[in-house]
Amino acid sequence: MGGGQLGRMFVHAAQAMGYFTAVLDPDEASPAGRVSHHHVRTGYLDPQGLDALARVSAAITTEFENVPAEALARLARTRPVAPGADAVAIAQDRAREKAHFVRCGARCAPHAVIETPQQLAAVPAALLPGVLKTARLGYDGKGQVRVRDAAGLAAAWESLQRVPCVLEQLLPLAAECSVVLARGRDGQVVHLPVQRNLHRDGILAVTEVHDAVLPPDTATAAVAAARDIAAGMGYVGVLCVEFFLLQDGSFVVNEMAPRPHNSGHYSIDACDVSQFDLQVRALAGLPLVQPRQHSPAFMLNLLGDLWLRQGDTQREPDWAALLALPGMHLHLYGKVEARRGRKMGHLTVTAPTVAAARERALQAAALLGIEPF
Known part of the structure; x- marks a missing residue:
């Protein structure tokens, strides 16, 4: 699932071990699709595309975390899928991800989840200055805004269209x-x-x-x-x-x-x-x-x-x-x-x-x- 460079390097590794490979990606010029034995050119939630991928595959993986978790869940009904949809869903949401880290005993930066104006108003002053990050679809620095104070935090949340976010305290x-x-x-x-x-x-x-x-x-x-x-x-x-x-x-x-x-x-x-x-x-x-x-x-x-x-x-x-x-x-x-x-x-x-x-x-x-x- 996914046709970028990570998929391309996976395809090369699999082919070196004698496996045939299939890539699902809508871009006909995708790096992985261009070197794979099969290229299913559909969107990640297209039922016919997912079924076509399953027909030619013995097992299925993903090359990036923003493949819809529901697509992986559908594929898992008939084929081994690794990582599973539940794990990918956690990685797709910073709030769920932070909660998982805490459950596992891993230390995180002090943070707060902001999904409502009430949660925004209740942010402790100790968390500022900080970094406001969108809970979903952020990568390579996208969906992140540094904020110095409460007014900057409110403005940053507005600039991010008030989508669910996580505010993390800036640390040394x-x-x-x-x-x-x-x-x-x-x-x-x-x-x-x-x-x-x-x-x-x-x-x-x-x-x-x-x-x-x-x-x-x-x-x-x-x-x-x-x-x-x-x-x-x-x-x-x-x-x-x-x-x-x-x-x-x-x-x-x-x-x-x-x-x-x-x-x-x-x-x-x-x-x-x-x-x-x-x-x-x-x-x-x-x-x-x-x-x-x-x-x-x-x-x-x-x-x-x-x-x-x-x-x-x-x-x-x-x-x-x-x-x-x-x-x-x-x-x-x-x-x-x-x-x-x-x-x-x-x-x-x-x-x-x-x-x-x-x-x-x-x-x-x-x-x-x-x-x-």
Whole structure:
């Protein structure tokens, strides 16, 4: 379900293991649909399309969390679906997501749900300044407004059309990190190394992964929290849990994604088992094995801005100069139109040492015109 780049990389992983694949997506030029054996070109709630997908599939997964949960529930009547509709429904609603984290014993940022004018008026002053986020359909920084005071909060809620929202208190952040895990139907769990992430304008810009990326105790605690969150949903499949690291050394859970995640893309080139391999295994009921990272890695997101550096005229970056550097692993997603902020591909840089990987990643960033980190 879904034809974007996450689906495309899942399709490649499944095909490498000998599976035939089918993609349901309305866009005839979708990245995953263009490389799959079958492409069902319908909307996500079209009954005939869903039935067509089920007919050619032995099991079904999703590549993004905004696939309607009711579509997954319909498919689950006749085929194994992972993750299940209930888990996806939780991830689709920030209020439900926060409540689930609390039930699982995971610490969240202090927050309040705002669905009515009465709830708006009752927001504690201690939660301000904060970030107002739409409860549904927010991603890559969309549907979020920073607010300083009660008047700003009221204006922000109006600007978001008074849809249900969650207000989160601004905390003194030191860094961001994420945990990508896979959970089987038998409850077995494996995970990738913990990833440290840098966001710009709400979009992931850089992920770095190596032994020294976080203190060992912090990494262990983050993995344990992610495992509890997955177990609390009876989750099956690949799940990413994102965390905010605070200046006092503690962390809070930010959000989760019921699918492979942008921050786990490096695993294709730096691990012996990638997040997409794990997704295939979990869906097919195959054994899960603990991935082993064999090289320090830096992953750079390649946004459409790199194609539009000369104004509105689309122009390919100098891939030849980039690929002349050692340790470059270029992944382009087959999107024909570049737009500012659109994820067009990613670059994973590997090297024998952390210092060498960082140096080469900075060389690549300079060559491409990406801000250093």
